[in-house]
Amino acid sequence: MKLLLSSIVLFSLLLCSFTFAQQHSDIFSITPQQPKIGDNITITYNAFASGALLKEVKEITALCLVYRGDEDPLVMETSMKQEGTLWKAEFLLAEENAKHIAFQLFSGDTYDDNSRDCWNLLVYGNDGKPVKGAHYSYAQVLQNGGQHFGESKNPDKAKEELTKELELYSENPDAQMFYVRLHADEEKTPETTEKLLGILNSLSETLKENEEKLYGLSFLYSMIGHGEKGKEIENTIVEKNPKGYVALRRALRPYYSEQNTDKAAELFASMVESFPDMDEKTKQSIADNLVYRYTNEKQFDKAEQWLLKAPKPSNVYYNYLAKTMVENDANLEKAAALAQKAVQLNKDIQVSSKPSSMWMSEWEATNKSRLGASLGTHGYALLKLNRFSEAEPVLQEAYTMNDGSSPDINQRYVLAMVNNKNYDNAINTGLECIKNLHDNAKLLEDLKE
Structure with a gap:
């Protein structure tokens, strides 16, 4: 053997x-x-x-x-x-x-x-074998x-890689959990379900001190038709650690299922009190979500309140709120100030904030696009406030940041120049936009005037 x-x-x-x-x-x-x-x-x-x-x-x-x-x-x-x-x-x-x-x-x-x-x-390791987790890591990429x-998905090859991982490292709990997930949706028979259940039962003992892994395990029990066992594991963890990882995740569920934004905000405020050690990433995610929800409901004052409560100011959501307010002609002075704040946040971004998984040119392109969008919103607000002399340089910068590719920003930039009687530049810019097919109907009307 x-x-x-x-x-x-x-x-x-x-x-x-x-x-x-x-x-x-x-x-x-x-x-x-x-x-x-x-x-x-x-x-x-x-x-x-x-x-x-x-x-x-x-x-x-x-x-x-x-x-x-x-x-x-x-x-x-x-x-x-x-x-x-x-x-x-x-x-x-x-x-x-x-x-x-x-x-x-x-x-x-x-x-x-x-x-x-x-x-x-x-x-590979010094023993000439792939290190523990190597095949499993590649299997995840192939599956997802x-x-x-x-990279394209390749579920069949993912299973092959996972099999190799388990042949080398049969005790790898992450690989075992992934095995259950990959096979849970296959045709269920008493034999296959019993096999997967045996794996999970063994893992529940191996991982009994790891809350985060056990939380994932509870969902796998549900996938194979043993949800009650998963709930039992969750209950045991929460009783043991009522302020821990699993307890917080359970408390978050009502928030995400609540359709009424005011009630959702109340739930979150209560959670912050109940979980004083809540991680900043979760706080940021929920605050951003509330800004998004209130903005879409056009409850702009409440959206701004949550914008200010977030652990870190978000250039994306400052601009999202400002842009929606401008489009709805709501408190344009406030919208202009929010957009200006978004511009400054974009300009203040440091290289140290670059996610480890992004390469430099991708990160720079993302920031450039976001800065261009924020400048466009700020210029649009100033334009609607008839502050044309202020709007023109802002929209010129937005035009440059977008390489003249945004028809809306192009039209607003031309309109600002027309209102400032900067006709030659307005005509030249407008014709360039038309030539590059980056124009819209309003731009043509502005040039005719």
């Missing part, structure tokens, strides 16, 4: 090596094929190979996405160097929790991501699709 199990594990390792050896191709190759933490990884791209998308470019940026288990993924980026017909780049794999890595390349607005499959590589690099 031991010989048989050893043979199965050896076969799995060989199959794994073969599978990931396929990352070597005429277009893209990675060395070493079995990187360990502390290794330098070299990637090579042949832009002249058939199927390569980045041909005849002057520069290529390589992105390396390191999946780190429970931590957010980390993007590393570097400029590739051209060596004859090849492009090369090197990354140091220094993350101690690295599980698996994905690569994609871009030049300007053109990406090569291996037809939405990226190039993936598992991280890449949230960062946009």
Whole structure:
């Protein structure tokens, strides 16, 4: 029996090596094929190979996405160097929790991501095996699709990767829970349900000191038709720790199901008192949600109150509230002030706030877009207040930030110039917008005047 199990594990390792050896191709190759933490990884791209998308470019940026288990993924980026017909780049794999890595390349607005499959590589240990969680990490990406690099879903391959993880690390609780989730929706028979139930019962004992994992476990019981067992686990945890993670998650459920926003706000205010150690991320999420709900209901004063109560001021929601107020001609002076605050928040953003999973050009493009939107809202408010001399430079900046691509901002910028008797610039800008098909009917009317 031991010989048989050893043979199965050896076969799995060989199959794994073969599978990931396929990352070597005429277009893209990675060395070493079995990187360990502390290794330098070299990637090579042949832009002249058939199927390569980045041909005849002057520069290529390589992105390396390191999946780190429970931590957010980390993007590393570097400029590739051209060596004859090849492009090369090197990354140091220094993350101690690295599980698996994905690569994609871009030049300007053109990406090569291996037809939405990226190039993936598992991280290995000194024993020559993929580290614990490597196959599981890759299985998650295959099952759910890449949230960062946009990889396509491949449920069948996800199950294959998960099987390899469990063959190497049968005691991995995350992989076991994922196994139940993947198989819970399959055709249920007494035998399969009993098998999944056995896995969950074993995990409930293994994870009895881990509230967050047990909370996920309670939902899995429901998925296999044993919801009462899940509730029993939740009840036990809440009785033991009435101010803990699970108790808070249970308290949040009525908030999300409450359709009346005033009642939802009361529920949240009560929760803040009941859970003084509530994490800032949850507080921010609920406050932002209340701003959104009150804004959509056009209860603008209440929306502003929750905007001010949020742990961190949100440039997105300052602009959302201001824009909705301007569109509804509601307290335009206040709307202009809120939009100006959104602009300042956008301009004050520091690089240190960049999420680890975003690469620099993506982060910069996102901030530029948000700043352009906030400037557009501020300029629109000033325009409606007939403060044309103030509106024009604001809308000019918005026009520049959007590269002249927003018909609404373009029209308002032209209108501000017309009202300021800046006719030559208004005509030139308007004609440029029409030429680039970034105009609207109002812009044409403004030019005729």
